[in-house]
Amino acid sequence: MSSDKNNVSRRDFLKTTGIAAGTLVGGGLIGGLVGYNIHGKGTSTLEHGGHETTNEATGSPKAKMFFRNERDFSILSKATERIFPEDDLGPGAIGLDVPYFIDHQLAGNYGSNSKEYMQGPFDVGAPTQGYQSRLTRAEIFRQGIQKMEDEAQKRYKKSFNDIDGKQMDEILTAFQKGDIEMVGVTSAFFFALLRAATLEGAYSDPMYGGNRNMDGWRMKGFPGHQMAYITQIEDAKFQKIEPNPLGNH
Amino acid sequence: MAKTLPSVDVVTVGVGWTGGIVAAECAKAGLKVVGLERGQKRGTEDYLNVHDEYRYAIRYDLMQNLSKETVSFRNDRNMKALPMRQLGSFLLGEGLGGSGTHWNGMTYRFLPYDFQIKTLTDKRYGPNKLGPDYLIQDWGLTYDQLEPYFDKFEKTAGISGDDKNKFSGKRSNPYPTPPMKKTPMLAQFEKAAANLKLTPYMVPSANVSEVYKNPDGETINACQYCGFCERFGCEYGAKSSAEITVVPTALKTGNFDLRFNSNVVEILKQGNKATGVRYIDTVSGEEFIQPANAVVLTSYVFNNAKLLMVSDIGERYDPTTGKGTLGRNYCYQILPGAAGFFEEQYNTFMGAGSLGMCIDDYNGDNFDHSDLDFIHGGNIALTQTGTRPIGSNPTPPDTPTWGPEFKKQSIYYYTRSFGIGAQGASMPHKQNYLSLDPTYKDAYGLPLMQLTYNFTGQDRALHKYISARAADIMKEMGAKTIVPNAEITDYNIVPYQTTHNTGGTVMSLTPEQGVVNNYLQHWDVDNLFAVSAGNFAHNSGYNPTGTLGALAYRCAEGVIKYSQSGGSLV
Numbered sequence A: 001m002s003s004d005k006n007n008v009s010r011r012d013f014l015k016t017t018g019i020a021a022g023t024l025v026g027g028g029l030i031g032g033l034v035g036y037n038i039h040g041k042g043t044s045t046l047e048h049g050g051h052e053t054t055n056e057a058t059g060s061p062k063a064k065m066f067f068r069n070e071r072d073f074s075i076l077s078k079a080t081e082r083i084f085p086e087d088d089l090g091p092g093a094i095g096l097d098v099p100y101f102i103d104h105q106l107a108g109n110y111g112s113n114s115k116e117y118m119q120g121p122f123d124v125g126a127p128t129q130g131y132q133s134r135l136t137r138a139e140i141f142r143q144g145i146q147k148m149e150d151e152a153q154k155r156y157k158k159s160f161n162d163i164d165g166k167q168m169d170e171i172l173t174a175f176q177k178g179d180i181e182m183v184g185v186t187s188a189f190f191f192a193l194l195r196a197a198t199l200e201g202a203y204s205d206p207m208y209g210g211n212r213n214m215d216g217w218r219m220k221g222f223p224g225h226q227m228a229y230i231t232q233i234e235d236a237k238f239q240k241i242e243p244n245p246l247g248n249h
Numbered sequence B: 001m002a003k004t005l006p007s008v009d010v011v012t013v014g015v016g017w018t019g020g021i022v023a024a025e026c027a028k029a030g031l032k033v034v035g036l037e038r039g040q041k042r043g044t045e046d047y048l049n050v051h052d053e054y055r056y057a058i059r060y061d062l063m064q065n066l067s068k069e070t071v072s073f074r075n076d077r078n079m080k081a082l083p084m085r086q087l088g089s090f091l092l093g094e095g096l097g098g099s100g101t102h103w104n105g106m107t108y109r110f111l112p113y114d115f116q117i118k119t120l121t122d123k124r125y126g127p128n129k130l131g132p133d134y135l136i137q138d139w140g141l142t143y144d145q146l147e148p149y150f151d152k153f154e155k156t157a158g159i160s161g162d163d164k165n166k167f168s169g170k171r172s173n174p175y176p177t178p179p180m181k182k183t184p185m186l187a188q189f190e191k192a193a194a195n196l197k198l199t200p201y202m203v204p205s206a207n208v209s210e211v212y213k214n215p216d217g218e219t220i221n222a223c224q225y226c227g228f229c230e231r232f233g234c235e236y237g238a239k240s241s242a243e244i245t246v247v248p249t250a251l252k253t254g255n256f257d258l259r260f261n262s263n264v265v266e267i268l269k270q271g272n273k274a275t276g277v278r279y280i281d282t283v284s285g286e287e288f289i290q291p292a293n294a295v296v297l298t299s300y301v302f303n304n305a306k307l308l309m310v311s312d313i314g315e316r317y318d319p320t321t322g323k324g325t326l327g328r329n330y331c332y333q334i335l336p337g338a339a340g341f342f343e344e345q346y347n348t349f350m351g352a353g354s355l356g357m358c359i360d361d362y363n364g365d366n367f368d369h370s371d372l373d374f375i376h377g378g379n380i381a382l383t384q385t386g387t388r389p390i391g392s393n394p395t396p397p398d399t400p401t402w403g404p405e406f407k408k409q410s411i412y413y414y415t416r417s418f419g420i421g422a423q424g425a426s427m428p429h430k431q432n433y434l435s436l437d438p439t440y441k442d443a444y445g446l447p448l449m450q451l452t453y454n455f456t457g458q459d460r461a462l463h464k465y466i467s468a469r470a471a472d473i474m475k476e477m478g479a480k481t482i483v484p485n486a487e488i489t490d491y492n493i494v495p496y497q498t499t500h501n502t503g504g505t506v507m508s509l510t511p512e513q514g515v516v517n518n519y520l521q522h523w524d525v526d527n528l529f530a531v532s533a534g535n536f537a538h539n540s541g542y543n544p545t546g547t548l549g550a551l552a553y554r555c556a557e558g559v560i561k562y563s564q565s566g567g568s569l570v
């Protein structure tokens, strides 16, 4: 079975069943596809935060489904940028739309822990027993972000949004070490979630709202969705391959 | 009130590899088989958009929905067991094909030593090598007896491999398809291993290397090395699994009735015969009784043991008295290894679930343990399964876990690092076992399976020794920085390790030593069979499914024999 043949048959399948790739994506995967360009080509323009942004084929839907106010969304954004900052390799979390990715995830199954065992009784347990909180991830993020704000006010008498990067790192480090008091969950657990979600947003398929323009993949040398590597798998040379998103086929 | 359905010859609980094999063989033999699967129908056509790391590898789209059922866990009896609320340490299957849908496909045969571990260890090292807390025992079936069944499973699945492993038990036939392609990384491992006088060979693979038609007439396609294999279904139908092999075979006979959304909650029994099973239609909520002449549990390690316990069949293991066999000998695996950081770049994102080279020089009793404080060992492998960017952020030691340095290093080393890993054999210990949880319940009101498990002294010693061997090979491969795996402490259910859970429903030569005989027929109830890696009396240094597939064929033969002759088969 050649890879070309497969490529064709997959596209044919999509055509013959009358399903545009974008529809498949929108219908099946996530709800957060407001403004997603279902044709996978060209650009669409969206209003966002008082200025216009261009949403390319592999750009991201910019609408908030979980966060209710700009302050909290901005705290989340700045924290993720400290975790995965912009540098000479390319964009950081904000440039990759990671905060939108996290917002959309929190609004869905991920945020409500719908595939997890959430029955009580709840006991703290040993670290080897893992997550034992009655809180959902959405609740943990809400609380954690408020605690980040409280901590900034306590330490620097300013909003988390107004402190400098070094100060943010100090607060994030305190969370990471479990030094911040949280209810029903340790701050270390919240930090671990935040870090994991940041990486997920930087590197998941752009249809989830992050990894804008696939720049996360491009920085890392990951080609995204490719049909097959059977013709290159034995090559000694490193293969630079332009990434391809799932929504493109 | 449960509705009673017309009786059939055989009912299987679960339709993964084991359920599929039993169904296919029995249906081919003319028996009427019902397969009850709690999950949904799925197949190659559903994997069209499967190259999605986030959905499938990170959020576990194909795996068990824990909101309905999970296990509870504690390290020892002094702790309160708590539910595994999120998937982690192992990824349980659900839906047609079970976890054989999202497996890697590495398909080994356990070593001849494994099946006679007690006899052979005592013979070489004297009777007290491990001490009385370890419950090692012979399996009640030798490698040579199981060989024809290994051969049959490999032919059904079209396993690709070379025949270069000098430690392997005798093979009656070569692998049905040639080995997978050898990548530069693999060739580098091969050279290093050969320099160290070791015996490298290609990992036997169910990612089939060329289009193959199996003896049942099912076609498996050729692997495309797409890099989205383990934790994913194969969009090409190139990764051997129940839904592209044995399930279609069973369906073609016209003797197989496959029912989805059917969660079995009880094995029904009258005297010392099973009369059928009770199950719940998870969509309508209706309850059904499916009578059958033979009941076969094929619902994975945990649910096979759980169904026996909740149905009160067999004596449960009591760690205080040592009495009872049901739940005893639960084993897992330990993961020694070493990471290497290189200057050259590798195509790490390409690969296949079973693409790799390995050695058995430090597995089983292939090396002398006289001066070592452990037995057995592990298969040491370099695999190129296709690393993906969310899950793979390797950094050299002392790199921060976030911030600018983390970003820079994790991106740089994404294509410049890989690991040599081993699957360390796990020996059964008195204090490691399965039982019913007294507190937590599943969605159907049944107790959760409770897991009491910790790593033992044997595990720690083995882990340290094998990690050092992996580091030796990594050094010979020329890594710039080598990081042997940190010594193990307590077993932790959070990080993924392997879905190689074993024990709990051990097979044995005598009724005192196990739950089922070597046809996987229950010692107390002769029309009840239980097949899973739960039958393993200990866990070896390999992935389980090759041996499990062989046992499933053995079990099918037992069910067919039973249907003709009745009674105990041994």
Ligand SMILES: Cc1cc2nc3c(=O)[nH]c(=O)nc-3n(C[C@H](O)[C@H](O)[C@H](O)COP(=O)(O)OP(=O)(O)OC[C@H]3O[C@@H](n4cnc5c(N)ncnc54)[C@H](O)[C@@H]3O)c2cc1C
Residues within 6 Å of the ligand: B013, B014, B015, B016, B017, B018, B019, B036, B037, B038, B039, B090, B091, B092, B093, B094, B095, B096, B097, B098, B099, B100, B101, B102, B103, B104, B105, B106, B107, B108, B230, B231, B262, B263, B264, B265, B298, B299, B300, B301, B303, B353, B354, B499, B500, B531, B532, B533, B543, B544, B545, B546, B548
């Ligand atoms: C990520 C991953 C990688 C793996 N890689 C390898 C590998 O490379 N090599 C290898 O040898 N093995 C590997 N394995 C392990 C391998 O997948 C299993 O050994 C094998 O699939 C087990 O088959 P089974 O039939 O015993 O159980 P399963 O495949 O788990 O099937 C059991 C079925 O029973 C159903 N069921 C359970 N309870 C009930 C109930 N009460 N009522 C109705 N139905 C029920 C389940 O839904 C499931 O479909 C891997 C596993 C995972 C998760």
Ligand code: SF4
Residues within 6 Å of the ligand: B206, B207, B208, B222, B223, B224, B225, B226, B227, B228, B229, B230, B232, B233, B234, B235, B236, B237, B238, B239, B351, B352, B353
């Ligand atoms: S690597 Fe091969 S077997 Fe695995 S999913 Fe891709 S094509 Fe299928």
